[in-house]
Amino acid sequence: MPTNTYLNAATTLKSWLLTRDHKRIALMYIAGITFFFGIGGFFAALIRLELVTPAGDLLTDETYNKVFTMHGVMMVFFVLIPLIPASLGNFLLPLMLGTKDVAFPKLNLLSFYVYLFGSLFTLYAIVAGGLDTGWTFYTPFSTVASTSAVVPAALGIFINGFSSILTGLNFMVTIHKMRAPGLTWFRLPLFVWALYATSLIQVLGTPVVAITIVLVAAERIFGFGLFNPAVGGDPVLFQHLFWFYSHPAVYIMILPAMGVVSEVIAGMARKQIFGYSFVAFSSLGIAIVGFLVWGHHMFVAGQSIYSALVFSVLTFIVAIPSAVKVFNWTATMYKGSISWQTPMIYVAGFIGLFAIGGLTGLFLAAMGLDIHVTDTYFIVAHFHYVMVGGAIMGYMAGIHYWWPKITGRMYNEFLGKVSAAIVFIGFNLTFFPQFIAGYAGMPRRYHAYADAYQVWNVLSSAGASILAVGFTMPLLYLAWSLKNGEIAGDNPWGAVGLEWNTTSPPPTENFHTQPIVTWDAYEYPTPVEGHVV
Amino acid sequence: MRSGTVFFPEVASTMAARVDQLYLFLVGLTAFFTILIFTMFVVFMVKYRRREPNSIGARIHGGMILEVTWSVIPLLIVLGLFVWSAQIFFAFARPPAETLNVYAVGKQWMWKFQHMDGQREINELHVPVGRSVKMIMTSEDVLHDLFFPAFRVKADVIPGRYTHMWFEATKAGTYPLYCAEYCGTKHSGMIGQVVVMEPDDYQAWLTAGAQEGSLASAGEKLFQDLACNTCHRPDAQGRGPVLHNIYGKTVALQSGENVVVDEAYIRESILRPAAKVSAGFQPTMPSFQGLVSEEGVMELIEYVKSLQGPTANQAVRPTTSGPAPNENTPSQAPPTRN
Ligand SMILES: [Cu+2]
Numbered sequence: 001m002p003t004n005t006y007l008n009a010a011t012t013l014k015s016w017l018l019t020r021d022h023k024r025i026a027l028m029y030i031a032g033i034t035f036f037f038g039i040g041g042f043f044a045a046l047i048r049l050e051l052v053t054p055a056g057d058l059l060t061d062e063t064y065n066k067v068f069t070m071h072g073v074m075m076v077f078f079v080l081i082p083l084i085p086a087s088l089g090n091f092l093l094p095l096m097l098g099t100k101d102v103a104f105p106k107l108n109l110l111s112f113y114v115y116l117f118g119s120l121f122t123l124y125a126i127v128a129g130g131l132d133t134g135w136t137f138y139t140p141f142s143t144v145a146s147t148s149a150v151v152p153a154a155l156g157i158f159i160n161g162f163s164s165i166l167t168g169l170n171f172m173v174t175i176h177k178m179r180a181p182g183l184t185w186f187r188l189p190l191f192v193w194a195l196y197a198t199s200l201i202q203v204l205g206t207p208v209v210a211i212t213i214v215l216v217a218a219e220r221i222f223g224f225g226l227f228n229p230a231v232g233g234d235p236v237l238f239q240h241l242f243w244f245y246s247h248p249a250v251y252i253m254i255l256p257a258m259g260v261v262s263e264v265i266a267g268m269a270r271k272q273i274f275g276y277s278f279v280a281f282s283s284l285g286i287a288i289v290g291f292l293v294w295g296h297h298m299f300v301a302g303q304s305i306y307s308a309l310v311f312s313v314l315t316f317i318v319a320i321p322s323a324v325k326v327f328n329w330t331a332t333m334y335k336g337s338i339s340w341q342t343p344m345i346y347v348a349g350f351i352g353l354f355a356i357g358g359l360t361g362l363f364l365a366a367m368g369l370d371i372h373v374t375d376t377y378f379i380v381a382h383f384h385y386v387m388v389g390g391a392i393m394g395y396m397a398g399i400h401y402w403w404p405k406i407t408g409r410m411y412n413e414f415l416g417k418v419s420a421a422i423v424f425i426g427f428n429l430t431f432f433p434q435f436i437a438g439y440a441g442m443p444r445r446y447h448a449y450a451d452a453y454q455v456w457n458v459l460s461s462a463g464a465s466i467l468a469v470g471f472t473m474p475l476l477y478l479a480w481s482l483k484n485g486e487i488a489g490d491n492p493w494g495a496v497g498l499e500w501n502t503t504s505p506p507p508t509e510n511f512h513t514q515p516i517v518t519w520d521a522y523e524y525p526t527p528v529e530g531h532v533v
Numbered sequence: 534m535r536s537g538t539v540f541f542p543e544v545a546s547t548m549a550a551r552v553d554q555l556y557l558f559l560v561g562l563t564a565f566f567t568i569l570i571f572t573m574f575v576v577f578m579v580k581y582r583r584r585e586p587n588s589i590g591a592r593i594h595g596g597m598i599l600e601v602t603w604s605v606i607p608l609l610i611v612l613g614l615f616v617w618s619a620q621i622f623f624a625f626a627r628p629p630a631e632t633l634n635v636y637a638v639g640k641q642w643m644w645k646f647q648h649m650d651g652q653r654e655i656n657e658l659h660v661p662v663g664r665s666v667k668m669i670m671t672s673e674d675v676l677h678d679l680f681f682p683a684f685r686v687k688a689d690v691i692p693g694r695y696t697h698m699w700f701e702a703t704k705a706g707t708y709p710l711y712c713a714e715y716c717g718t719k720h721s722g723m724i725g726q727v728v729v730m731e732p733d734d735y736q737a738w739l740t741a742g743a744q745e746g747s748l749a750s751a752g753e754k755l756f757q758d759l760a761c762n763t764c765h766r767p768d769a770q771g772r773g774p775v776l777h778n779i780y781g782k783t784v785a786l787q788s789g790e791n792v793v794v795d796e797a798y799i800r801e802s803i804l805r806p807a808a809k810v811s812a813g814f815q816p817t818m819p820s821f822q823g824l825v826s827e828e829g830v831m832e833l834i835e836y837v838k839s840l841q842g843p844t845a846n847q848a849v850r851p852t853t854s855g856p857a858p859n860e861n862t863p864s865q866a867p868p869t870r871n
């Protein structure tokens with residue numbers, strides 16, 4: 001192990017809590033995200049337990065509604081949105097750019113505390129008062145009918161949003177201003193492109209949802225009536241504002257995962273990404289067109305058929321850049337030198353699941369079909385394929401891929417592969433049946449359901465228990481490896497990329513000498529040491 | 534109750550098979566591309582697995598022809614899907630000219646249906662086979678969504694406005710209906726059934742339940758109870774416009790705009806009369822918000838719609854500002870019958 005690393009530079013509690021080191025901040029985010037993932041997962045377990053039988057017998061209606069709301073709120077706002085940018089993004093961005101830190105290290109620490117404060121605030125609010133609006137907060141239920149702790153919960157999410165905005169801002173400035181000499185835009189790793197596109201959405205989109213949440217709170221406290229039809233307001237207006245952010249938010253979750261997949265495939269196949277610029281620009285394309293498709297959530301909400309047409313065609317079109325990425329990744333594999341280590345297994349899982357997740361999106365872009373499947377379990381299955389099968393699988397691939405860099409130690413390869421396989425199988429068993437139940441007509445957010453859907457729900461709950469094992473395993477063997485893992489060395493995968501050109505774990509200042517870049521991303525073969533001048 | 538197979542709901546409307554076809558096509562497309570990509574990925578993983586620890590991949594940077602191919606082919610496929618799905622959507626969005634209208638009111642947590650002949654039902658809806666049924670829906674409280682899986686159709690039910698959907702049932706039987714938009718505690722209990730009947734049975738059901746009189750006649754009674762008739766008189770001597778024959782016509786507003794008188798306009802005129810003031814009148818009509826239920830409004834609407842045929846002074850409708858409302862519309866037939 002190197003003697004001088006960011007981990008042993010200072011070891012007091014204060015040196016962690018007040019650190020400005022992007023790597024330590026990343027680790028604190030990982031801890032926070034894992035914590036909320038655990039809580040969200042616990043609520044998921046309650047949902048799946050309840051749904052084993054058609055009758056609503058385990059929980060009361062009210063509790064069930066609170067449970068699925070908390071599952072959604074925790075997972076969306078406190079896990080998926082910060083998932084990759086705040087953790088791997090924070091850790092890797094300066095390393096990949098060959099620089100010491102992000103542009104505004106103090107702001108970065110502030111982002112973390114804003115995240116922590118906002119998320120704990122919401123957690124407290126919903127533990128103390130409960131929240132039963134669903135994570136979507138649809139009006140007028142959330143504004144006039146719900147008696148749960150809407151305002152405090154919303155306030156926490158509002159606060160949390162600033163964390164996302166600040167991180168996005170920080171990353172954008174960092175990418176513009178902090179690149180190592182010679183590191184031109186088209187030499188950037190694709191993960192950086194993905195983070196850039198993500199930051200763009202965070203900065204442009206989050207303020208909209210923030211103000212929407214404020215309006216909901218104002219409506220509840222002062223009775224403004226903006227969303228209240230009884231006084232001439234429009235409840236559907238809320239949906240427009242909400243989805244204007246929340247559809248792009250899907251890309252906040254998936255784009256960084258796509259970036260991770262590009263890195264892992266390039267590193268594990270030791271090969272240049274096929275069609276680099278197509279993959280890079282597809283991220284930007286998704287970020288931009290992704291802002292113009294929100295109306296696909298309202299095909300049955302009485303919008304005009306002409307706006308429905310526009311939203312539908314744009315939604316179909318936004319599928320193309322994602323498809324282009326998948327094709328390019330597959331082509332990258334051709335004639336690679338492909339290692340079968342855990343990150344690659346997770347990426348293979350990602351490809352399979354994301355393909356299904358993306359393609360089932362077409363069912364929902366197809367207006368005439370969306371009428372039938374929207375608000376059913378088909379939707380639930382679709383977005384879990386994208387969010388878990390895509391974003392979380394990508395995150396898992398990334399965590400394993402960079403684990404040696406982050407900790408300086410290797411995890412147990414065998415257990416890693418087994419966990420990837422278990423997650424893949426458990427995931428499919430959990431969510432594939434939900435497509436079928438949905439098409440057969442089972443509405444979402446149902447505490448009790450018709451007997452005809454039971455077979456699918458039993459399969460789904462069985463799958464969820466397998467999935468739980470799959471996600472618990474990495475927690476254990478990764479933790480175990482912190483003390484006992486094999487020493488990784490600087491570049492265990494034999495990959496190129498600036499992050500592999502420094503020690504594992506890196507020193508606080510990241511590089512002992514300022515790297516100067518004279519090569520393209522993923523340029524093999526190059527002797528590893530030969531890079532740093 | 535018939536809930537279809539475990540894979541599909543019952544196919545019980547004219548649209549159901551069309552929706553299923555698109556669905557099956559997309560299932561095939563998804564299976565094809567998922568298997569194609571996943572297989573290729575795994576085959577490459579196997580074929581090009583690393584054999585020696587130090588080997589690296591071939592130097593391939595990309596290829597324009599491939600990029601164009603795999604962008605354009607998917608683009609064409611999705612545009613084709615767009616056209617196909619839009620056709621279905623249009624069919625859903627545009628009810629046939631002749632429909633049997635049924636009003637629906639959602640409230641936490643039940644469905645209330647009102648038929649033109651006056652039958653009222655809760656959580657159960659009777660409709661005949663082979664007639665296009667149009668639902669005119671609103672909510673008394675929060676959002677709901679009326680969902681008939683067997684007809685492959687649903688629509689949000691929104692407080693403060695009317696939304697519509699239509700279907701034509703093709704097969705007698707009893708099928709589930711659900712609330713598909715989360716609406717609070719007993720959302721999953723906001724369910725019921727739609728009973729599709731052969732025309733004769735339906736007729737029998739109608740006659741058996743018709744003791745209360747039609748919706749329009751209930752509306753007429755309300756019209757008097759709420760003293761609408763003091764201002765809206767057929768002889769044009771009241772303070773408000775004559776309501777005879779206005780349904781389906783275009784009327785001029787004080788703002789200079791024109792609106793077609795449909796259910797939504799009549800509803801708004803009753804609950805928020807100041808929102809759209811008819812040209813030539815003072816905004817003196819009081820709001821009936823809170824004084825009349827959503828069902829009452831529906832009855833009043835049906836009464837206004839029933840005011841057809843000549844009245845003593847139809848032509849006297851004042852036209853002081855703007856064009857004569859009744860003359861600038863080529864007699865537009867009401868789009869629905871009742
Ligand atoms: Cu969306």
Ligand SMILES: [Cu+2]
Binds near residue numbers: 677
């Ligand atoms: Cu409901």
